[in-house]
């Protein structure tokens with residue numbers, strides 16, 4: 001498919017989506033978000049793909065929703081279209097793992113998009129923030145909810161109420177990102193981590209992702225019960241037999257995603 005606002009690559013079993021509106025710092029226009037959803041649909045449907053990387057440019061992962069496109073919208077426009085629902089939530093609905101590789105600005109909807117991914121690798125120049133309040137609005141794609149779960153109430157409240165940006169080191173200290181890497185290594189490192197995941201058993205990877213995500217949605221005892229049931233179900237896969245046999249036989253496993 002031909003895209004105008006994103007680039008799509010495959011590296012072995014890894015699908016890569018690169019946000020590509022350089023003149024607007026990858027502002028998340030309706031067209032860009034639609035294309036992102038289409039690219040994620042295609043990778044999800046492709047049995048050759050085991051993990052997805054979402055990235056932007058060196059200067060910006062994404063500087064938020066497109067303010068120029070949003071500026072004149074009325075309450076009825078945004079309410080009736082349920083603005084920031086359709087297509088925006090596609091990343092959080094992916095069943096395959098999605099890694100955000102963030103260099104430069106991840107602001108507003110850009111920060112929210114990164115937080116919809118399964119984890120965030122950040123370049124040393126990354127800056128995260130929810131500056132919506134400085135333009136007379138507030139986060140609308142999960143920022144007040146996901147940022148609070150990542151970094152706690154105090155930091156999330158300060159960032160959402162003031163628009164202050166967090167640099168990569170602070171984001172790593174606060175648990176927003178899993179790791180910080182040099183700018184020049186970001187894409188390769190993200191593809192390396194994604195390849196490592198994509199070489200594992202896809203159904204078991206998907207079960208594990210679902211179980212970790214359940215921790216955000218339920219009580220500890222329900223979550224532990226859910227985990228145990230899903231763990232039991234891994235024993236219904238041939239990949240569990242292969243993985244454990246390979247360990248015993250001191251060889252590399254050959255997972256078949258079954």
Ligand SMILES: CC(C)(O)CC(=O)SCCNC(=O)CCNC(=O)[C@H](O)C(C)(C)COP(=O)(O)OP(=O)(O)OC[C@H]1O[C@@H](n2cnc3c(N)ncnc32)[C@H](O)[C@@H]1OP(=O)(O)O
Nearest residue numbers: 023024025027063064065066067068108109131139140141
């Ligand atoms: C999803 C929701 C509901 O949560 C809502 C949102 O996401 S609201 C958007 C939140 N984001 C912001 O408020 C960030 C806006 N951008 C900036 O503050 C700055 O651009 C910057 C600090 C990221 C970078 O500043 P600088 O290096 O000085 O570059 P600029 O000259 O400002 O920008 C270059 C170019 O990009 C356009 N741009 C940047 N961000 C956006 C945006 N979010 N929407 C539309 N366009 C954006 C900017 O206008 C410039 O283009 P030109 O005007 O020169 O054509």
